[in-house]
Amino acid sequence: MTSASMKPQYGWRRTLYEIIFESDTLAGKVFDLILLVVILTSVAAVMLESVESIRARYGASLNVFDWVVTVLFTVEYVLRLLCVNRPLRYATSFFGIIDLLAVIPLYLGLVFPAGRVLVDIRILRLLRLFRILKLTRYMGEADALKRALVASRRKITVFLVAVLSLVVILGTLMYVVEGPENGYTSIPVSIYWAIVTLTTVGFGDITPKTAVGQALASLAMITGYAIIAVPTGIVTAEISRTRTREDGPEPLLEPVGQARACPRCLKGGHTADARFCKHCGAALGPHRAH
Amino acid sequence: MTSASMKPQYGWRRTLYEIIFESDTLAGKVFDLILLVVILTSVAAVMLESVESIRARYGASLNVFDWVVTVLFTVEYVLRLLCVNRPLRYATSFFGIIDLLAVIPLYLGLVFPAGRVLVDIRILRLLRLFRILKLTRYMGEADALKRALVASRRKITVFLVAVLSLVVILGTLMYVVEGPENGYTSIPVSIYWAIVTLTTVGFGDITPKTAVGQALASLAMITGYAIIAVPTGIVTAEISRTRTREDGPEPLLEPVGQARACPRCLKGGHTADARFCKHCGAALGPHRAH
């Protein structure tokens, strides 16, 4: 959604838009800061509420606080709907849905006395943080990382397919070798074990007990280790490359074609500090800084 | 096996070949898609069948489904044999054997009422996926990864020999220090522990209990950590290098062959500062900046 089409041309709705959606004005910055604090405390509250002992003691207060946040977010949601030019488009955008999910659980809870699942959707309020982050200079860096990942997506896909095949075959092998009596109760469980092992997480909830199983696991770990070096390699190579292009070391020579040509012999290849043509000795014009 | 020698010149066998072995025609693409779906559901069925509770409930249906897949694959296998020029060469090729292994377990199961092992060979149907993948553009990427691994094979071999020696000696040391009473029941088991530790998997099924054992393990983990950085380094360096060659940053000089062509001999490959053709000595025109 482009800002242009969403932002009202004038009036209080434009002012409201600038406060709620942008952060160029003082009011907009203050709004963002308050939003940041409310989101973080609200998420913290959801997290703490899940702790048995805290719920027993502060359950009532947390509940009140949650309703306060819900009302605040509801007001904000309504204001957002009011001040954009195309409310439906906002409501169906990624952040529009997140904004709705941030308020709806408690209202739904009034209708259906639902269990844990419904209430815990509130944690998605965390994603609202990205709305604020989106406005910051960090997005450039995030973009660089995303570009590196996107540029490597094919290599990563190939790698994932290879790893998944390896994991399915290794899991099946271990299921056959170790069997249900050693914790490898089914092929899916064995595949879960294979993933836990090859990613070097190694919970240890299921471990090979037989000699053949341990030998196989050892082989898998060592081979796996070599294979698992690959994604790091891919991403690193990609970041290195992006990095070099963006803000790499000062080039020894100006890049070909961008350099000042000599006015007499028309040849280029002069370094940035050159005052005379290195080919014919003619004086060069002043160097434009870029 | 080159396509040329395997593909019939004309007739229904040629059409069949194009459908089954290739994916350039519409029929070939549809065939590949169906094959993909059958393979994936069949593998999923094998996996689910291994789960106790699912087997108890849907065992019969899964068995029927498995026979359907087996018959389908059998028909396909026979068709493949029929339409290639050299059936024996196909049958002994890597994919020929995989195709056979995909159908044989159930037939063998009729003869020998065998246990788990035989039936689970069916999981190798998964490898049939690579036949389909082989035809896609992802193979280029897979090749790049393979080249990076192959180019590093000697360094990796040296690394593996060093790691294996380390692991044998560390395992023996821990066996001596901790002994069978702390879970290090034999040298092979201790070596298994050393591999689990040095690859940072760390199951925790066997852990050092004595102070000396813990000190030794700490030393091994830290040293090991430094050592284990090596394969990542090797692979990354290799991928970086390949990457640079392929589509790296703009070279300081114009890439060979894209530069100005010689007006006399029409050959390229001149550097940016060349004034005369290096092939025939003719004067080159002035270099156009781009």
Add this chain to the structure above:
Amino acid sequence: MTSASMKPQYGWRRTLYEIIFESDTLAGKVFDLILLVVILTSVAAVMLESVESIRARYGASLNVFDWVVTVLFTVEYVLRLLCVNRPLRYATSFFGIIDLLAVIPLYLGLVFPAGRVLVDIRILRLLRLFRILKLTRYMGEADALKRALVASRRKITVFLVAVLSLVVILGTLMYVVEGPENGYTSIPVSIYWAIVTLTTVGFGDITPKTAVGQALASLAMITGYAIIAVPTGIVTAEISRTRTREDGPEPLLEPVGQARACPRCLKGGHTADARFCKHCGAALGPHRAH
């Protein structure tokens, strides 16, 4: 704090300063060596004292040794205060506080018969090591590492925010899916589990038991693995870049400044193919091959 303002101009205080704060004189080097040994043995003593069996047997001796070290460090602290030009500034500097924390626990222990906490502050004596290290040539290397980390700080921040969001959402999901009955007793505990898993530590104190939980964990581990390759990539790219600048491969062209000097203006920085000085336009002599 610049040395200049802290170092006395003359007298015994200057001599003392040179011994205690610097390591250019023989006395200064001997002082540093003794300090190094005292710090290391003192830290070792604190560590050993925490071992039940050693405390039972050698508790008294260790206590005496600790008082000896404390008195030594106290004398040193007083001397440091005496010989610097601005004692208050030293006392409030990072190392000044560390120096105080190294001696204060035992004295405070006389007043308050405190528990473990107070006494274990003594381990911070270890940080005094960095005072000695600061004077060595290793600081250049440490600086290079620090620069690489600082240069990547924005990318690392973005990465950490992304990982933290992922970890909070994954933790909440697992709390909902697995629930308290499988060890995921609260959202914070589930987040702890998510961190343990995504960093590939994998203690195994909490593990998914349900099929959905294991599938989710598998997905998280594989996705997480790809994501976790990113910081390595960032740091590696940064170190590679620094490295290249410092002492990289031979450049295609002669490094600026080391090349042939102009016979007229004596300035360097000419590329290998230069025929005229780029600074003054004088003709350069032929290029000597090396």
Add this chain to the structure above:
Amino acid sequence: MTSASMKPQYGWRRTLYEIIFESDTLAGKVFDLILLVVILTSVAAVMLESVESIRARYGASLNVFDWVVTVLFTVEYVLRLLCVNRPLRYATSFFGIIDLLAVIPLYLGLVFPAGRVLVDIRILRLLRLFRILKLTRYMGEADALKRALVASRRKITVFLVAVLSLVVILGTLMYVVEGPENGYTSIPVSIYWAIVTLTTVGFGDITPKTAVGQALASLAMITGYAIIAVPTGIVTAEISRTRTREDGPEPLLEPVGQARACPRCLKGGHTADARFCKHCGAALGPHRAH
């Protein structure tokens, strides 16, 4: 030890030296191959002997085999002593000591009816493998890896000191926070835990139980993860650099100073396929392949 000074000038001792110490002759190659097989089977035997069930059943045969190997290695050791020019220098060299350690345990076992420790020294026979490997072309690769590690040694030292400090402080903190009742029985044990955690091994034999401990551990894991990316970065950068120098991509231009100079204008910078000077158009002499 240089070959020159150790190798006899003539006679049967020279022949023996060529067989035992070198691998240029056929006899030398056969000797190496036999040695390789004997070492590997002997090490395998030591490993298998440590397995309770195998020792119970094949203990006698393994013992006989071990004596056969010991006698063979003894004969070999004596022959080595006989055929080198300076036996003492050989006996005190690294491989000389390994050769002795390979035979001595069983003889000592006759004198002292010693336990496990003595016998398991036999596993060091494995190191004899490197004597054979030393003669192969893989040493070049091993050297490249070693150079990369040596070149990074200062950065790695700084890194290790930083990690060790972190580990000591983290260990002490966890000891204070969790205490002996949660498995953190002493500071050394807590440091062991910190190493297990920061290297991402994560056995899970000791895990934080309190909320503060889990929060601290989470922080340590995430911070640690960023830090731990550093050695990989260091080694990768070093390997990349070595790689580039050794056998990097074909340079676009011949390296400065090695290129053919033009016989007329004396300028260089010609690519390998140039037949005419790009500066003045004169014919260049034929290019010498290197």
